[in-house]
Amino acid sequence: MRQKRGWAGPSHDRGRPGETYPDPVILLCEPNVSEGRDTASIDALTEAVRSAGVELVHSSADPDHNRMVLAYRGLPDAVVEATTRLATEAFARIDLTRHEGQHPRIGALDVVPFVAERHEPDRHAAALEACRAFGARVGAGGVPVFYYEDAATAPHRCPLPAVRSGGFEGLADKMASDKWRPDEGPSLPHPAAGAVIAGVRPPLVRFNVNLADPDVETARAIASAIRASSGGLTGVRALGLTLSHRGLTQVTMNLTDYHTTSLARVYEEVATRAFAVGVGIVGTEVIGPIPRAALAGVGADILDDLDPNQILEPAEDETG
Numbered sequence: 001m002r003q004k005r006g007w008a009g010p011s012h013d014r015g016r017p018g019e020t021y022p023d024p025v026i027l028l029c030e031p032n033v034s035e036g037r038d039t040a041s042i043d044a045l046t047e048a049v050r051s052a053g054v055e056l057v058h059s060s061a062d063p064d065h066n067r068m069v070l071a072y073r074g075l076p077d078a079v080v081e082a083t084t085r086l087a088t089e090a091f092a093r094i095d096l097t098r099h100e101g102q103h104p105r106i107g108a109l110d111v112v113p114f115v116a117e118r119h120e121p122d123r124h125a126a127a128l129e130a131c132r133a134f135g136a137r138v139g140a141g142g143v144p145v146f147y148y149e150d151a152a153t154a155p156h157r158c159p160l161p162a163v164r165s166g167g168f169e170g171l172a173d174k175m176a177s178d179k180w181r182p183d184e185g186p187s188l189p190h191p192a193a194g195a196v197i198a199g200v201r202p203p204l205v206r207f208n209v210n211l212a213d214p215d216v217e218t219a220r221a222i223a224s225a226i227r228a229s230s231g232g233l234t235g236v237r238a239l240g241l242t243l244s245h246r247g248l249t250q251v252t253m254n255l256t257d258y259h260t261t262s263l264a265r266v267y268e269e270v271a272t273r274a275f276a277v278g279v280g281i282v283g284t285e286v287i288g289p290i291p292r293a294a295l296a297g298v299g300a301d302i303l304d305d306l307d308p309n310q311i312l313e314p315a316e317d318e319t320g
Helices: 038-048 078-093 121-138 161-162 171-175 214-227 264-274
Strands: 001-006 028-031 055-062 069-072 110-117 144-147 196-200 207-213 234-242 246-253 281-289
Touching: 001 281, 028 078, 028 121, 038 069, 069 078, 078 110, 078 121, 078 214, 110 121, 110 161, 121 144, 121 196, 121 246, 144 161, 161 196, 207 264, 214 234, 214 246, 214 264, 264 281
Parallel strands: 110 196, 144 196
Antiparallel strands: 001 055, 028 069, 028 110, 055 069, 207 246, 207 281, 234 246
């Protein structure tokens, strides 16, 4: 994605020398917004997050996806407030009846994952609490909310692709079924904002490989071959998309289990399949934060545009 921005964020006073304090619960939030073209809206959405006093880790937008990804962290109350302000701005600015883009979506504020920086029960509980506090606010404001992943209220709602299947255009029919009544808010989609998918999940890697091929069928064939749901690589979700602004196509992926299927392994598989049909690779992208552990075995020739500010350092108790 393009238009990357970052902000170091405020420092936090840890008290006078000699004093000890329990580590605060810090949450990371990585919303996906259905806007990647209008500069004024992109700036306003970013400022809505900054205004809540959280640390903005990453912001990027792509005109082909027509989608924006943000990542910010802070204390739970601040993260909920920042995400609520972001939702308010998104609902005011984005009309999905006029929205066009390559990326699947059901909402103006499409997906809102909350991530605990450490994998401990109290931090996971704080992420769930923050997710549901945010969801309740949005639902009370008139936009339906579905909970997914660790926040899901039924097994069929856990996977993000299942919740988002059918897109905005099929959302009303989908919600007419008892199986897909929202967890918060009205039983019908908002006419312009659709619905929000909010959840709690572990860190993942958003990784895109751009192909020097205007024919999207190659990208789609590779995506189908490598995605886990098609019998491909464990923990890999993949789609083949057109990047019309650049005259390219893209294999866009989420790596939900990068410990099992590494980023290097995924790149090798995509490259091998592309080269086998005479298609070259013209670049890669990591969207949003990436845990340092996910970079193991990855050379600079693979990630040629990674901002060091995107790299999430491990917590002290996870370094071993």
